[in-house]
Amino acid sequence: MKVGLLIITHNNIGEQLLKTASIMLGNNPLNTVNMNIDTDCDLEHSMQKAKSSITELNQGDGVLVLTDMYGSTPSNIANSLAEDGNVVVIAGINLPMLIRAMNYPRLNLKQLADKALSGGHDGILICK
Secondary structure, three states, X not given: OOOEEEEXXXXXXXXXXXXXXXHHHOOOOOOEEEEEEOOOOOHHXXXXXXXXXXXXXXXXXXXXXXXXXXXXXXXXXXXXXXXXXXXXXXXXXXXXXXXXXXXXXXXXXXXXXXXXXXXXXXXXXXXX
């Protein structure tokens, strides 16, 4: 079994990040669902879809949820899922974070969350 991955972002940010990461790595080794949240979304419908996605993705090892901006609608939806101990939510998704998570598909939920978080941090640099 593997940790599932749920990406919840504004518009198609997550979709494009996932597509790019999958091309760069040649595949996506994680069972993944992407949710695009539009500014005029039906919040209740989106919450139900997110909960259903968690159920679908959790094969016993939990689900890592990556979202974009903390405090936004996608983040609020994601954080509502974290009540379950088998869900870890990280806000501030970026390509290095996603690549790092996808490179370690055999880790447990806590280890995968730590790898994703370090990838996100380490991927932010001031370039000369």
